[in-house]
Amino acid sequence: MTVKYTDIDYVVFTDAARYITQGQSPYLRETYRYTPLLAILLTPNIYLFSSFGKCLFAAADLLVGYLIHRILLLRGMPSKRALYFDALWLLNPMVANISTRGNAESLLGAMVLGTLYTMLQKRQYFYSACALFGLSVHFKIYPIIYAVPLLILLDQHDTVPLPTIMQTYQVIRNRWMYSLDNQNAVQRSIKNTLSFLSPIRILFGVVSAAVFFILTGLMYQRYGHPFLEHTYLYHVTREDHRHNFSIWFYPLYLGMDHRSPWMGLLAFVPQLALVIAIGITFGKDVFFACFLQTFLFVTYNKVITSQYFMWYICLFPLILPSTKIQMKWKGVLLLAGWVVGQAVWLNYAYQLEFLAQHTFFQLWLSGTLFFMINTWVMVELIKNHQYETVFNSNDKIRWVWGMGDPGSKRS
Template sequence: MKARTAGIFAIGLIIRLACVLWAEYQDRTMPVKYTDVDYDVYTDASREILQGNSPFDRTTYRYTPILAYMLLPNVYLHEAWGKLLFVASDMIVGYLLYAILMMRAMPEASAINYTMWWLYHPFSINISTRGNADTVVVLLCLLTIYFLMKKHLVVAAVFYGLAVHFKIYPIVYALSFLVFLDEDYDSSIKPIQTTAGVAAKAWHWLNRTRLAFGLISGGVFVVLTAGFYLIYGYTFVFEAYLYHFTRTDNRHNFSMYFYDLYLRYGTNSGFVVGLVAFLPQFLTLFNISLRCGKDIMHAQFLLTMAFVVFNKVCTAQYFLWYSAYLALVLPTTDLKGWQGAAIIGAWFGGELHWLYWAYELEMMGRNTFFPIWVAGLGFFAVNIGIMALFIQSHHHHPLFARGMIVPLTKG
């Protein structure tokens, strides 16, 4: 690693540590807190564990118990422990992005330039230093890709199973991983004859690599989930997983379904609409996985973005999930400078438009639910346009060919 690369990482770390220190000051001296309210929930859940109780005795704790155990030092050491842990995860994500690009034969100078999209991204800095755990999930997802590229299938599968257990959304990557693990990834798998029957092709599709990855990752998820079920019972299963499928949020958010669900909140029809909202999301994810799975990083960028924009609840922290893949997909696009500027302008313009109406509601007390929904529709359209532009400008090719990583043709 060259001095410039090390310096860029060091500056990214210093910025994050400075934000953690600033949070200590702002939280104690200003009415508006820097720290995310969810961080207080995590800490309270950790305190419940130390008192011999369940982390789910803390209202609104809807995460794996692992998170509460990770943050036990928040209670007996220092309340900033978790933030430092999330900052460490954040920085490791940056290193993995850099390492993945280097594994694709990108020059170091170019690799670190693209990695800066993460290291200096306001979202990644803000979310980790405010005490949100989403960087941990992003880290687990990238560790899965990293170890697949290293051909450490078992390790990759363990990290993927842990990622899905930690937060359910990475389940959307499952089919893309299976599409990816074909004979191009494992060259010892012999191609099947085109004249083979349907049954033979189906059996060939279930190759040993796919079976191993699926069984190991699924096994990790089942063992962890079953273990915590035995300890904490149905409450754990509902709060950590089922709640997110049945959730119909009456609070304003970026989702295009927000206003309809708000008007139907607490009714049977609202519950049904919430379930129906999964259909277009599922069909989009299924199509992307089948068509783009062999180009796994491009596929997972699109899958994450589609999942977020089609979701029935969409908050700002979700944007972090697909921002993590920008460093990996930008090198394979033909986007011009003006197109990049237009994307950034449209995205932030759509978000700021929504935030204006949200401010009017929250701070001024005005009834702006309908304008918020209209702004959400506009933001949805912007995101769909961005996805279409990335698809159109992307160089589509598999990550692996004949068992070897395909080098990037653009750096």
């Protein structure tokens, strides 16, 4: 059986784009589960040439590589050394394969990296960071998990200029906090809450939410309930009993005739709790927090496919310089375990897909092995990570990986 190089998702994207060019809803294309913005972006597939989207996704790969390089430089790494970490993304065959087959994950990676990059330079690009975050959550709902570390990152030392209304709120908030008694448990709790609800955090939340709701409102006005159903609600309630890397696929497969809401809840609760805990614990080291959150979110998800790995691979070069893991030994062992775990699963998936052998149980065992390997990788990364806050007490970016190139100035 011949396997086509182009991903089936790309065919779906192109069909949805064709409906857009005809003035119709992209959701007329069965299995289109994305924002209409993606179909609109890919209308040149119809007007110009059919591989436009693949070129766009490859360009997004290059943009992600550029953003990785810029972030490393902002944190003090010399340009020549930063190139080695860029290569982990730009020369990664998995990344190149997924994008050139026609998967759009690199677009989202560019939005997430763009959010983090502009957040590093928040005095100049604060509103750009808010807009990019709102756009990324609209594009695909999972980046909402980054709200926790991003809010933790913004604190009382922030020097971002505030609009008049936020300055007024700051004066009133400070008066309230000053009047509260630390000895009283209730008042102390209120004071801690007010301390967290700083003007800059509220401003970030309001602007990001405004961008998200404006885009979502426009799409809803144009495409109605099918937009909400296919873009957001489907992914929240999705239970895929087809074979995938998730440890949940086999229980869902066995129970597909007797669906229980408790199964979805059982999968979601630990995932959500751990993601929030990671965001709170490592929020000041925002790159490590976002990487761990994404890695954990994917590992515990009810559905896992290879393109989901792109979500955290783009963040990996930003945390690798801070690890104390010996790359020649344990690093190679961890990478080999991660690759072998996938290879074992893919072997049984091939037997199921192309040889028509009943390997569902073996696939589940392989998925369980991969889950255990991912857990081992996470534990080792946490144990060996050198925690580095992004900003100092003067709200300047800390140079943690060197003194930069000659003539470099700290932002």
